[in-house]
Amino acid sequence: MPIYDYIYETMDKSSDALYETSLKREEETPDVLHLTHLTTPESIYHLPLGFASLASRPHTSKWYLWLMWPVTLWSMILTWIYGRTFVVERQRFDNLRLQTWAIPKYNLQYYLQWQNEAINSLIEEAIIQAEEKGVKVLCLGLLNQASLLFIFPFTFKGEELNRYGGLYVHRHPHLKIRVVDGSSLAVAITLNTIPKGTTQVLLRGNLTKVAYAVAFALCQKGIQVATLHHDEYLKLAKSLSGMESGLLLAKSYAHEFIYLAGLVSGRWIE
Known part of the structure; x- marks a missing residue:
C-alpha cells in the first residue's frame, strides 16, 4: 500500500483482508514457459524487479549504473548462494498463460566449460518443476540450448551443453512437457x-x-x-x-x- 495512506490512516480497510485472500489463492500454472538467463551483472536492473524505467527499454549500459556496483556485487553474491531459478514475469493473453523464468547464470559463465554441469542441473530442475506444475511447452532461451566456445578472437556456438534440449528428453523419456528451442x-x-x-x-x-x-x-x-x-x-x-x-x-x-x-x-x- 502507499506509505502515506498508511501514515495518515487513509488506506482502504479491506486491504489487509484482500491481501490475506490473495495469499490463499492457488498458484497459477502457465501454459507456456520461456527459460532464459541473466546476461550481464547490470541486467538485474532491467528486470521487472529492478527499475521500471530501465525494464521498459532495451538493455544498454548506463554510466550511473557504475555507481550502484555495491548493489550489483551483492546481487551477484546472492544469485551465487541462492542458485535457483526464479520467475521474471507473468503474462496472460486471453486464455493463454505465459511465464518467463531465469537461470541465475550470466553470459560469461556459458563460455566456461566447467560451468556446463551446474547450468545443466539448473535447467533440468526447471524442466522437472515445470512438468510437475503441468506446463505444456517450455522454450529454452538461446544460451540454455548450447554452450559457447571461445577461441580468441572468435566465438563459436556448439552443442556441448545439452544438444538443444535433447539431453533432458533422453534422460526423461516420459516427459509430457514439450521442450522446444526455436x-x-x-x-x-x-x-x-x-x-x-x-x-x-x-x-x-x-x-x-x-x-x-x-x-x-x-x-x-x-x-x-x-x-x-x-x-x-x-x-x-x-x-x-x-x-x-x-x-x-x-x-x-x-x-x-x-x-x-x-x-x-x-x-x-x-
Whole structure:
C-alpha cells in the first residue's frame, strides 16, 4: 500500500483482508514457459524487479549504473548462494498463460566449460518443476540450448551443453512437457531473407542444428548449397543423404553466391 495512506490512516480497510485472500489463492500454472538467463551483472536492473524505467527499454549500459556496483556485487553474491531459478514475469493473453523464468547464470559463465554441469542441473530442475506444475511447452532461451566456445578472437556456438534440449528428453523419456528451442523459427526467418531467384548459397561458419536444417530446406527447394571446406561438405552430405546433388564444394568465393554465415554468437548474418 502507499506509505502515506498508511501514515495518515487513509488506506482502504479491506486491504489487509484482500491481501490475506490473495495469499490463499492457488498458484497459477502457465501454459507456456520461456527459460532464459541473466546476461550481464547490470541486467538485474532491467528486470521487472529492478527499475521500471530501465525494464521498459532495451538493455544498454548506463554510466550511473557504475555507481550502484555495491548493489550489483551483492546481487551477484546472492544469485551465487541462492542458485535457483526464479520467475521474471507473468503474462496472460486471453486464455493463454505465459511465464518467463531465469537461470541465475550470466553470459560469461556459458563460455566456461566447467560451468556446463551446474547450468545443466539448473535447467533440468526447471524442466522437472515445470512438468510437475503441468506446463505444456517450455522454450529454452538461446544460451540454455548450447554452450559457447571461445577461441580468441572468435566465438563459436556448439552443442556441448545439452544438444538443444535433447539431453533432458533422453534422460526423461516420459516427459509430457514439450521442450522446444526455436530452431524452426530461426530456419524460417533465415530462408525468408534469401532473395527469390537465388540458385546457389554459400554456407559458412559453425555447422549447427539450424545450419543443417537450412541446408536441408534449401536442397528441397532446388537451391544448391556450397561450402569451402571438404570436411563441412562431408558432414552435410552425411546429414542430407539422398540430396548430395544439391551440395557443392566451392574453390573460392564467387559473386553469384548468396553468403550465409553460420551461427556466430547466436545470430545469422547474411
